[in-house]
Amino acid sequence: MRSLAxxxxxxxxxxxxxxxxxPKLVVASPAPNATVAKPARVALQFSEKLMPKFSGAxxxxxxxxxxxHPPMKVAATTQVAPDGRTLVVVPKSPLGAGRYxxxxxxVSADTHxxxxxxxxxxx
Ligand SMILES: [Cu+2]
Numbered sequence: 001m002r003s004l005a006x007x008x009x010x011x012x013x014x015x016x017x018x019x020x021x022x023p024k025l026v027v028a029s030p031a032p033n034a035t036v037a038k039p040a041r042v043a044l045q046f047s048e049k050l051m052p053k054f055s056g057a058x059x060x061x062x063x064x065x066x067x068x069h070p071p072m073k074v075a076a077t078t079q080v081a082p083d084g085r086t087l088v089v090v091p092k093s094p095l096g097a098g099r100y101x102x103x104x105x106x107v108s109a110d111t112h113x114x115x116x117x118x119x120x121x122x123x
Pocket of ligand 1: 061062063064069098
């Protein structure tokens with residue numbers, strides 16, 4: 001029976017880890033630490049479908065003109081795209097040259113909450 005028990009245990013283990021998968025940030029545009037020309041939006045694509053009600057992102061300006069300043073929130077709207085797994089942040093007015101950070105938090109369909117942040121620059 002031992003030869004059967006081990007594969008069964010492994011199968012259970014992989015089921016368990018699939019059920020406990022957390023949403024991961026797969027790709028962001030602008031990419032973390034990138035310097036880009038004025039982006040019309042910031043898009044964050046996750047590995048799992050998100051619950052729109054509990055998912056969002058704050059866009060902050062953290063510096064410009066070579067100086068840093070305390071994070072200033074940028075007026076923007078945030079939505080989950082039709083694919084269900086991409087957060088799209090659209091600033092109300094075009095982003096000026098400077099440094100920005102994006103602080104995101106998402107809850108996936110299986111109720112796991114994950115948050116993170118990254119920075120980018122606009123030239
Ligand atoms: Cu600034």
